[in-house]
Amino acid sequence: MNILKGIFNLKKIFTLVLCIIFIGLNAQKKFTIVLDAGHGGKDTGTKTYYSDLGMVNEKDVTLAVTLKLGKLLEQNKDIKVIYTRTADVYPTLGDRTDLANRVKASLFISLHCNGAGARKAPYGTETFVQGPDQNDTNLEVAKRENDVIYLDSEDRKKFSSYDPKSPESLIALKLQQSKYLEASLLFGSYVEDNFVNNDHRLSRGVKQKNLHVLRLNAMPSVLIEMGFISNPTEAHYLASENGQNEIAKSIYEAIIKYKNVVEKKETRNSSFNSANNTPTKPKEQPLKNDYRVLLMSTPERFNTNDVALKGLNYIFVMKENDLYKYYYGTTNLASIRDNNVKTAKGAGFRNAVAIGFMPNQSLANGYYTLELIVTEKKLGSDSFILNLLNGVKRTKKHGKFYYTYGNFKKIEDAIDTMKTLSKKGINNIVIEKVE
Ligand SMILES: [Zn+2]
Incomplete structure (x- = not known):
């Protein structure tokens, strides 16, 4: 049975690889979103045990919300969804960003959950974009999410030479920032707004942080911390069908809003270049000031x-x-x-x-x-x-x-x-x- 299962899995992987190659060739036309369920496989992420829920693992919550969000997005004909994982496996951070860059994604979303160790009090959502570290209070997030890289030898090779304080890294960081920061911040603010307005969550804000999974991406990218597994109320919310559906819906609506804004900007830009362009939507009236x-x-x-x-x-x-x-x-x-x-x-x-x-x-x-x-x-x-x-x-x-x-x-x-x-x-x- 095990051998049969192995062959079946190999087939599945082979099909998946073919799909990715095929998607890669066709990705430019559609608004392509890479959904990255944080952690997976041997890497559980943050976790807390509750007597009624059992062990709540970050990797399970991120995967569940990713699949729900993906389902909503797939109903849109002009959106292409690509997953870094759809099962309990661990793609390296390199795999995740390489995939996003290869398919020339329009947006990269990495889903995670927070944890505050034994402290139960901290709660709320926060969204990170790649940028200079604002202060040390975000250090724990960077440490936890970046620590993952040492689990895998491929990642170790790739990241071991990376020193965030070296001048080269700062230049790379600066380039990346100037190119995608504004778009990432805008999308992040939509996500956090929806968590507050739709789901009445506490938002800890959109923050800039030097995170590997965002740093290597050549597109607007965010890392969403959907709540604290270490907080009993949020752990129950994160582990529930209802909570996961709400989170997925809020992120989904942020994506649609962001996509509309980005595409509106593109149409506006192209209307300057093309003389016989007939706009389908009424143009926004400019203000006096x-x-x-x-x-x-x-x-x-x-x-x-x-x-x-x-x-x-x-x-x-x-x-x-x-x-x-x-x-x-x-x-x-x-x-x-x-x-x-x-x-x-x-x-x-x-x-x-x-x-x-x-x-x-x-x-x-x-x-x-x-x-x-x-x-x-x-x-x-x-x-x-x-x-x-x-x-x-x-x-x-x-x-x-x-x-x-x-x-x-x-x-x-x-x-x-x-x-x-x-x-x-x-x-x-x-x-x-x-x-
Ligand atoms: Zn995480």
Whole structure:
């Protein structure tokens, strides 16, 4: 019987491999989602024993929710679902990310459960996206989810040389972040919103964390911690049919919302390129104002790639009354504005708020200028900036030298000049409003 079973399993594996190859060739046309049920096989994940439930294993909960979520998604004709596992087996972390990259997935979702050891109190959901570690409180998650890699010799080979603190890793991390962070944050915020609004769960938020299973993915990716197995109430919820169905439905609805937003953006972009494009949906009316999301206001001058800005792109800095105001994104569409606020909040800027800017408005009093650089030492005659530009103004304040350039009535003119200068190699320019 065992031999027969073995042959049957081999056949199943062979078919699965063929399917994956076939899917790989056809994946580009559809919205492809890779569902990754965390842990599996010899790796149980976190676990807690309850007298009425028996042992609640993370690997079983992740698989059950994955299969339920997959069933919902498969009802959509324009969505392709690919599973890293559909049984109690352990694919290596390398297998999981390789698969996602090979099929050129649009979205990668890794499902997990939290555990707090013997502590019963902690509960709630949280979603992680790849990014710089914000603080040490997430360290336990990284440790637990990353520890898995040492179970497998293949993983050990792949990850042993990886040092998150090495400059190369930081560069790789930065590249990955800038490319997929915004989309991952947006999707993560939809998931957490649904857990709160649909299922009345406690959300611990969308967080950035350096996790291997996300790091190697070349697509927007999230890791969802669906609740704490160490908390008795949540363990019962996670182990129940009803709880698993609710979680699957909330993630499903987040996927559909995210897919609609992403595809809307793509149609909008393509309508700029194609002259005889006939849009099927009514176009969103642009607003009178341009909107930028204010992240923070501080006397500190950060470069736009500083970790303080949590890896967000499209940063716009404006100085007013000695305060630097950091803004994220620019749009005149309400839907994109609202998504930008979500993305900013997801990145950790809890008080992010959209601010309207009236376009092409001339300042009645005062002017805009470009703050090129702030230095402790006076720039020498060999300075790149001073050699490139005529009419750079220098002022000394609080022991620092401020170099500014130009005088503009409209913010748009200041931005145009800023763009020209950045093409010439002067970056991290701040627009200063002088009144
Ligand atoms: Zn896990």
